[in-house]
Amino acid sequence: MTRGGAVRRARSAVVLVLGTVGIIGCGDDGEAPTSPEPEVTWYRDIQPLVERSCASCHDGAGVGGVALTDAATAQRLASLMSLRVSEGDMPPPVLDPSCRSYEGAERMSLSHEERLLFDAWARDGAPLGDPVESPPPRGAADTIEDPDAALEMPEEHEVSLDADGNEYFCTIVDNPFSEPAWVTAFEAVVGNPAVVHHMAVYRDLGGDAGVGYGVAPGTRAFPCRNPVIELDWQLLHSWAPGVGVTRLPDGAGVRVEPGEQIVLQMHYFGRRGAGARDRRDRSGYRMKLSREPPRAEVYMDVFGPVPFTIPAGAEAHTERSSAPNEGPPLLVYGVMPHMHVLGRSYRAWIERDGGASECAARGEFEFHHQALYMFDEPLRWGAGDRFVTECTWDNTAESEGQLSLPPQDVSWGEGTNQEMCFMIAYLSKE
Ligand code: HEC
Incomplete structure (x- = not known):
């Protein structure tokens, strides 16, 4: 970076x-x-x-x-x-x-x-x-002691970093579920903490993971350089260093199915020249499951403006979307802001009927550090309320993530040279 x-x-x-x-x-x-x-x-x-x-x-x-x-x-x-x-x-x-x-x-x-x-x-x-x-020594790290299911990369991966010190690697992992279940807690199991910078687990609803990256369907392991998320990938969880075990509130769970394709996306990062370090990794996940349908079935939804164009040279170009809740009241349990490399900052809030608004997310965007943030208290998205999402990009020549010099107009899309503005949210009925 x-x-x-x-x-x-x-x-x-x-x-x-x-x-x-x-x-x-x-x-x-x-x-x-x-x-x-x-x-x-x-x-x-x-x-x-x-x-x-x-x-x-x-x-x-x-x-x-x-x-x-x-x-x-x-x-x-x-x-x-x-x-x-x-x-x-x-x-x-x-x-x-x-x-x-x-x-x-x-x-x-x-x-x-x-x-x-x-x-x-x-x-x-x-x-x-x-x-x-000096403070008392750090307590033992939070961990899931007796997991009900585990995901693991099928084999050890020899990390190979590019000139900027990054590698994006995706692998289809064995689906461990023999019947429908609900995940109530996720723990990322980091194989090699010296190089794992960020990881995410998705299910591919189309069962064709990799086609968006140009590999034949069924390819178990493929490079997935860059921000690209295939649009039929549904995020189950995303981890970055510092994020502990993600526990859903009592009575809430994320549904998983036997047979569906599960993809682990790894972002490795290391310093150039630090070649002596061990660069092998085999990461995975541990999970707690509920076999009974929970009170609140938590699903993932995505908010954000589509499509848009970020003009070449714009220093702070902002796009916004506003999604009314046309159904019953919902609860938002957490969000993961997602943009690509030109992303600079984001905001999201609920606009209530009557004009009041409640902050959902606000921050500087850091492409290298995308985490899922679980709210201490779920946020209520009432009937008629609007979920507003806003992103700001830097498309100048000096932008940290600039890929084209001179800068070009950048359109919405999943590609390397395109941008997105997504608030990926965990939701359930109230
Ligand atoms: C989520 C991971 C993460 C956390 C948390 C983090 N850092 Fe870093 N830090 C990095 C990475 C990756 C680098 C190397 C890349 C860079 O320099 O930006 C780095 C580099 C640094 C460097 C430069 C080291 C050098 O030799 O050039 C300093 C100083 C630093 N961090 C200080 C801190 C301090 C102080 C904190 C806590 C207040 C902190 N970092 C928390 C990931 C982290």
Whole structure:
């Protein structure tokens, strides 16, 4: 991933930080700070944040490479950490929890005050402080102890990264279901955390996975470079580092069927030149099932404007759709925003009859970090209410994901050189 786009997108965050520094009162003339504020230390202030919001990628094994959980490494990289954090690109952007709270939000994001702590720590010379103040060790990771079903890549995959450090790989996995069932919890089982950047599992309703990528139907494993999702793929789950076990609320489940085609889509990422690393992966999923129909059968639906054209050179082109609920009241359990590489930001909300509106999703879009966000409280989409989805793209030459120079008009579509604006949502009847 190139830096330019992320830096540019995060400019407002930098301004925000610059506008409020001084909490530790640096002397103007370069003298030692004289502020009575206690200094920010690794053990008391920074380590807990790193354990909480960085360790899923930066524990030495994860995709972030450097082990920021190691005090000496963190000290050495303190300025870089502060820079990346203030730019807003670390941790990678996620759905803004102040729009709507969701499972894992506090792990996956930093508050404004927390970002300032990184800055203060670096400017203070990254002191360690007193180990007595270090947080208790991280508890065991959340996991499904006794899964009812499992998916696994049929064989180990030798990851082969392109010049930008990416590989997109799809594989049809064995369908483990012998009768219709309802998934009540999903856990991504990451084979090799050093290279797995993001993964998703779909069912292909047409049973012809791969045709959209030009391979013969029935091909078990094929490259699926780029954002493309075949339109008859229905998302079951999507995972990115930091996302734990996804549990549906009591009485809710996602239906799965025996015999249908299940596709695992892997996005691998690694640094160029880090060739010595083990690059084999065999990932999968563990699931909890209910054999009985749940009270709420959860299904996936997709919202967003179709079709559209993003003019060449547009710096912030926005498209919007508004979908009225013409049936009975529904509940929205979670969303996964999906755009392609020019995607910059998204918003979604419910517009109630009478004019009130309720935020569903808002955030900077990061193509490399697409996750499904499960709301703490389902959002009600009442009869007559409108589900509004809005996306903004950067189609300038400087855009992080720009594929054509000079930029071209970009149309809607599943192709590499096209764009999408989807809010993929989990819904059920109320
Ligand atoms: C979801 C995964 C993820 C999380 C969470 C994450 N990072 Fe990263 N980080 C990465 C990846 C991938 C890279 C390498 C690509 C890049 O530099 O953008 C990276 C690179 C970095 C780098 C540059 C390292 C170098 O040697 O160039 C720093 C510094 C950094 N991250 C800091 C942080 C901090 C601080 C946090 C927590 C507040 C954090 N990251 C959370 C994925 C993550």
